[in-house]
Amino acid sequence: MIIIKKIVRIALWLIVSLVSLTVLYFLIAVLLTIIPANSDFTEQKKGINIFVISNGAHTDVCVPIKNKIIDWKTLVDTTDFEYRYHSFKYISFGWGDKGFYLETPTWAELKFSVAFEAMMLPSPTAMHVTMYDFILKESELVKKITISESQYKLLKEYIENTFALDSDQSVQPIDCCRYAGMNDNFYEAKGYFSLFKTCNVWTNNALKTAGVKTAVWAPFDKCVFYHLD
Incomplete structure (x- = not known):
């Protein structure tokens, strides 16, 4: 009986703590x-x-595919993509948990093990490019x-520096x-995903680096959008 009480007490303490x-x-x-x-x-x-x-949960940064500052096709080979349009206008970049990206194409396919690892343990990451x-x-x-x-140059450098390059200094598909209905690809990335560095924190830091007014810390998509409305 005493043991049961201790177990119950510990369980309650864990629940309250969580x-x-x-x-x-x-x-x-x-x-x-x-x-x-960047309030100014x-x-x-x-x-x-x-x-x-x-x-609705994950954010990307989307930029022109080409301007005088950078042609993103020099970094990301368009022949890697399923649809090879000649008239690409924009390219978006997202960073996140590698396991979550690759094993969860839809929310219906979300596994508890993948979600638990993504949120509770520092885990490898990938770049999602569309x-x-x-x-x-x-x-x-x-x-x-x-x-x-000048702000765009800072954003460009931030995005480039997130890719994990191979020995030839090329991105690694x-x-x-x-994902169904999207012209996208995944690439090896730097850094580890955690509760404190989520996909939305990456996007928020991209805006912050470029000098855009945004949240100090933004673990959720609504946090990123808060100062953009």
């Missing part, structure tokens, strides 16, 4: 979302249009930001899977 930590995590997320980084940012009247895209042959339009899940050339 709930408390979860509440604390969300409170910190809210606080650091409300507090802006002013959107350019004329400049380079970039987009932040969300699928090509678009049309100009994106703003919506609830797509926000446009106009930045200067992961030829295993693609």
Whole structure:
């Protein structure tokens, strides 16, 4: 009986601790979302249009496929993609947990083991790259930001530096899977995914690096969008 009471007490302590930590995590997320980084940012009247895209949970940074600063086709070979349009207009970049990306093409296929590892353990990452042959339009899940050339250069360097390169200094495609209805590919990436460095934190840091007004820390897509509305 004493042993059972101890087990129950420990179980209750674990549950209370888990709930408390979860509440604390969300409170910190809210606080650091409300507090802006780059609060003096002013959107350019004329400049380079970039987009932040969300699928309701995960965010990407979308940029012109080519301008005088960079032609992204020199970094990412378009022949690696399923559809090889000659008129690509935009390219989006997302960073995230490798296992989650490759093993969860739809939310219906989400496995507990993959979700647990992604959220609770530092795990390897991948870059998700998508090509678009049309100009994106703003919506609830797509926000446009106009930045200067100097800001775009900083964003470019941030994105480039996230790819894990091979000995020839080339990106490394992961030829295993693609998402239905998307012209996309996956590539090896630097860094580890965790509760504190999520896919949305990567996107938020991209905006922060470019000098855009955004959250101090943004673990969720709504945190990234908070200062963009």
